[in-house]
Amino acid sequence: QVQLVESGGGLAQAGGSLRLSCAASGSIFSINDMGWYRQAPGKQREMVAMMSSGGITNYAGSVKGRFTISRDNAKNTMYLQMHSLKPEDTAVYYCSLIQGRNYWGQGTQVTVSS
DSSP states (O other), rough: OOOEEEEOOEEEEETTEEEEEEEEESHHHHHHHEEEEOOOSSOOOOOEEEETOOOEEOOTTTTTTTTEEEEOOOOTTTEEEEEEOOGGEEEEEEEESSSSSEEOOEEEEEEEEO
């Protein structure tokens, strides 16, 4: 089993910054594809940023140029640096790890006020 724990969410003003962390623990056998998703009230969960095991990144168009995904493999930790936040970035953010199946964290709330 794999456990994912997000942290770093909170309240920010429009134009501000936040950094999310996702710590992975448990039966992690190799460097895996990991990513961040978010779900706003009344909306479907959507991909925000992904990083493959080889370090290739992919971003949703709405966050490209503002968010940066990174990881520290030695610490089994993934990050999402968010700049120039907008009210529409308000959502619960989830980290995901793929190892045979998709594992999810419990989510962390990000609220951006205008």
